[in-house]
Amino acid sequence: MFELDLRSRKPIYEQLVEKLKVLIISEVLKTDEQLPSVRVLSTQLTINPNTIQKAYRELERQGYIYSLPGKGNFVARVTRDGNTERLAKLREELVKILSEAIYLGMKKEDIIKIISEVDVMVRGGEK
Amino acid sequence: MFELDLRSRKPIYEQLVEKLKVLIISEVLKTDEQLPSVRVLSTQLTINPNTIQKAYRELERQGYIYSLPGKGNFVARVTRDGNTERLAKLREELVKILSEAIYLGMKKEDIIKIISEVDVMVRGGEK
């Protein structure tokens, strides 16, 4: 289900957060669907339960999931507002990465192509 | 000259690397121009010299500057090859950020506008 790189410099819990975000964004995991329990995921991935917990808490903080104590963790509905803060941060990151990419020779057309691909992937599920 | 967030989770030397990259990319600092000396920057920013050193060595590793021991640190000429690896990494990051941005409601047109702005900023200096 997941491929985590235990040798990566990036913390495992962050990798988990990213992977789960992808699943949510691409709507493999749908709104209100239950995520695998900490214990199950922990044994499946042979990873410390604390690490899973930390990832779930982080996703909750970012509004991607919500937790019902005693029940489990569930995918949250996307709120298209209240994200201005996060969007500002993303925009900033975007500028940084784009600057470097263009400086190193990536072409504008290549970038636009990437955008289109991502756009299809993300919004493809909606109508 | 710089605004560093000493409280950020992101290491100071990484922040410095990013800030300096921006200056180089936007050609505020030009090829072969000398960067402020480790000690000068250290006192200006009230940051330990070792931290500045680390940032400079990282920039050198990435090919953005070169160092002449006993002379100083200087902006390197851009090499348009040998960047394929770095570009692949940037592309990957790009996909990740774009996914999330689009998911959270950023519009394709907005993104393209950002690209154009960055493109002008970076390539504006060239002819």
Add this chain to the structure above:
Amino acid sequence: MFELDLRSRKPIYEQLVEKLKVLIISEVLKTDEQLPSVRVLSTQLTINPNTIQKAYRELERQGYIYSLPGKGNFVARVTRDGNTERLAKLREELVKILSEAIYLGMKKEDIIKIISEVDVMVRGGEK
């Protein structure tokens, strides 16, 4: 375990890098084996932890080891490609040293004998 010359002009961390390379090359330290922790080595050699760190990071940069933050440093698998650059540098050094050695009277047969010894030492572990 190591004999470092603290008075040498050669930086301690470079000496460490060389010593560790020998251990890795001669397969005293085997692939994926854990290296002594920064702190342990630091107290064993009565050398500052930062210096050990620097040596480890240099070895990582050269592809001899990899680091798992929070876990330790481990011997990397040898990659037989991507070394062309390094090999070119080594070849250059070789020519320089051989020139001087032959000029000072070292005989071709002696050198070939040395090669054979090294060859056995390095490739002896393989089949």
Add this chain to the structure above:
Amino acid sequence: MFELDLRSRKPIYEQLVEKLKVLIISEVLKTDEQLPSVRVLSTQLTINPNTIQKAYRELERQGYIYSLPGKGNFVARVTRDGNTERLAKLREELVKILSEAIYLGMKKEDIIKIISEVDVMVRGGEK
């Protein structure tokens, strides 16, 4: 006459020492021949005279040249003994470099070919 890399990490005086050694070893500069004066070389290379001086002193220390105060610097006769110390050091370096080269995949035959080339270059002048 010389190509010095002012951008190299290696000190300029060391580069000079190496270049001059090559000229002496390959007998472009012959025994008792006079080396260019510090002043001349200094202006030719647009390099600080102190740096040239340092290189000459180093070559003298290693027995490659001798200096007649008020006259100049001259190529010394090779002494085929008294070099045991230097030869031991070279041998040690040789082992180190060969180990790494072989470890990284350089073949024994390649190395022997290099030796032959160098041997011809160095001893070619003699009969």
Add this chain to the structure above:
DNA sequence: GTGGTCTAGACCACC
């Protein structure tokens, strides 16, 4: 317990 980062301050080689 592990590596990663940072500070404060020192000494050295180079030019």
Add this chain to the structure above:
DNA sequence: GTGGTCTAGACCACG
């Protein structure tokens, strides 16, 4: 004056 190295010792994130 410049970068390069090193020490002594601290704090933090990670698992």
